Amino acid sequence: MNSKKILTTELKKTIEWYLASTTWCKRVKEGSCLSKSLGAINHE
Numbered sequence: 001m002n003s004k005k006i007l008t009t010e011l012k013k014t015i016e017w018y019l020a021s022t023t024w025c026k027r028v029k030e031g032s033c034l035s036k037s038l039g040a041i042n043h044e
Contacts (some may be wrong), residue, residue: 001009018025
């Protein structure tokens with residue numbers, strides 16, 4: 001496979017993953033998954 005075809009294929013797979021992972025994307029956008037990240041710092 002040439003590099004242009006690889007890039008196209010990988011971009012397509014990435015877009016398909018995001019479209020199939022809308023719940024995860026919504027949580028990231030809302031910031032609700034930040035507190036569950038490893039190494040998250042509590043700034044209270």
